[in-house]
Amino acid sequence: MNIKLLVVGKTNENYLQVGIDEYLKRLTRYANFxxxxxxxxxxxxxxxxxxxxxxxxxxxxxxxxxxxxxxLLDENGxxxxxxxxxxxxxxxxxxxxxxxxxxxxxxxxxxxxxxxxANGKLSLSxxxxxxxxxxxxxVEQLYRAHTIIKGEPxxxx
Numbered sequence: 001m002n003i004k005l006l007v008v009g010k011t012n013e014n015y016l017q018v019g020i021d022e023y024l025k026r027l028t029r030y031a032n033f034x035x036x037x038x039x040x041x042x043x044x045x046x047x048x049x050x051x052x053x054x055x056x057x058x059x060x061x062x063x064x065x066x067x068x069x070x071x072l073l074d075e076n077g078x079x080x081x082x083x084x085x086x087x088x089x090x091x092x093x094x095x096x097x098x099x100x101x102x103x104x105x106x107x108x109x110x111x112x113x114x115x116x117x118a119n120g121k122l123s124l125s126x127x128x129x130x131x132x133x134x135x136x137x138x139v140e141q142l143y144r145a146h147t148i149i150k151g152e153p154x155x156x157x
Contacts, residue, residue: 001092002099003142005035006063008056008106011132023139030146035139036063041106053111060103060114069097070118073104073134077121082155085141086148104134 011017020035027033041047041055064070069092071077080088092100102122105114124137147154 001032001097003031003033003089004068004099004101005033005104005135005138005142006038006060006101007035007104007135008038008060008131009040010037011135013132016132016136019136020139023136023143026143027139027146030143030150033142035135038063049108050111052106053108054113056106057111057113060105061117064101064103064117065099068099068101071100071102071120071122072110072114072118073102073124073138074109074121075123075126075128077123079123079126082141082144083148086145089142089145090149102138104131104138107131 011020024033024035038056038059041052041059044052044055047055089100103110103114110118124134124141129137144155
């Protein structure tokens, strides 16, 4: 199974990028994983939040194939423990999902096109994190999930 993370805008904070890079390197041992950065919408400051969400949706949808299993990282999504998230990842492989795509939207979230296309929503916490920080949290949890699946000692109960 291929796993892809789509994110809007580059990571501006070096300390976050260092962490992301570390977990991206670790993940290569477990999964065919890629993280793709979608360029920020041009002239975003002149757009309303609804217009910005629509413009981001167009860019994101261009990167999503019809057969992809799409999960939006959304504050109203399902919440899992680390073990529960590992089980979710494992179940997608059992279901023969070819490509599992997770998406971190822009600052205002997603428009209706993205919600209608999505197969599910995932929330990493009831707390709100910056869209840049959530990338690091997600790749760490994906790495953790794979170590749980493999029964390795990274995760402690």
